[in-house]
Amino acid sequence: MTSPLVSTEWLASRLGDPGQTSTSGSIIPVDASWHMPDSQRNAEKEYNEAHIPGAVFFDIDENSHKASSLPHTLPRVDQFEKSVRKLGISNDDILVIYDDSDVRSAARVWWHFRVMGHREVYVLDGGLRKWHAEGRPLTSAPTSSEPTMYQARFMPALMRTTDDILMTLKSRKEQVVDARACARFEGTVAEPRKGLRSGHIPHARNIPFAALFADDNTLLPTEELRTKIEAAGVDMSKPVITSCGSGITACVLKLAFASLGKQDVAIYDGSWSEWGSDIGLPIETGPAESI
Known part of the structure; x- marks a missing residue:
């Protein structure tokens, strides 16, 4: 695919498809929701209550450079690798990043993975709001995953x-x-x-x-x-x-x-x-x- 976007129809038609891993790894939805501090919203809590089946949660604040005085700047490569490995993401996986955020935070996590050298990473066009408006499935069930040996390749x-x-x-x-x-x-x-x-x-x-x-x-x-x-x-x-x-x-x-x-x-x-x-x-x- 040449576009950085995938449609809700594209993702829905492939979730749970047993053939999706045959050539390019698994398709993994990634909830990248982040909210402004004064919004009174908790992105991880909302993810736990309702997310796209199979999605993992990527916490932008936790996946930032802890020693920086600036908010959510890029983490070190080794920090990023450690976090992504825990999420069960492999280098060959196809990542579909989405959010339910007024600041469209999915784009930030899309860039996170791109600057760390991930090849197959896309943004769900319309995000969770469009997915939900179309009546597509949501779940509160935890997503189980096994740790991986993910390796990043920083792209300065x-x-x-x-x-x-x-x-x-x-x-x-x-x-x-x-x-x-x-x-x-x-x-x-x-x-x-x-x-x-x-x-x-x-x-x-x-x-x-x-x-x-x-x-x-x-x-x-x-x-x-x-x-x-x-x-x-x-x-x-x-x-x-x-x-x-x-x-x-x-x-x-x-x-x-x-x-x-x-x-x-x-x-x-x-x-x-x-x-x-x-x-x-x-x-x-x-x-x-x-x-």
């Missing part, structure tokens, strides 16, 4: 650091695209995390991630996506770095670009949590520069 080209951003501000070889809401990007409202300045990385473009979804929670059709992206001033012929508040919705933009076949897109893992907290780094406020 898929992420960027603050130093990389500073370099691209000088060279302008890559475009920075911010997934936050317009008011946060323009700096007209305070950031939800204390201690962060308001505004955006100089020369960045703004594509609020929530604008990329249809009413049924699926990504917009490709031509509509392309229109929105180009209207924001993004040159589809040049490489892109996506950013957001803390690295989660930046991955939604990468997913959207990937659905259009654009692969030269990297994630600024620290995002505004890192950039906005460092008073030595430049910021801008107001709308993005004119195209």
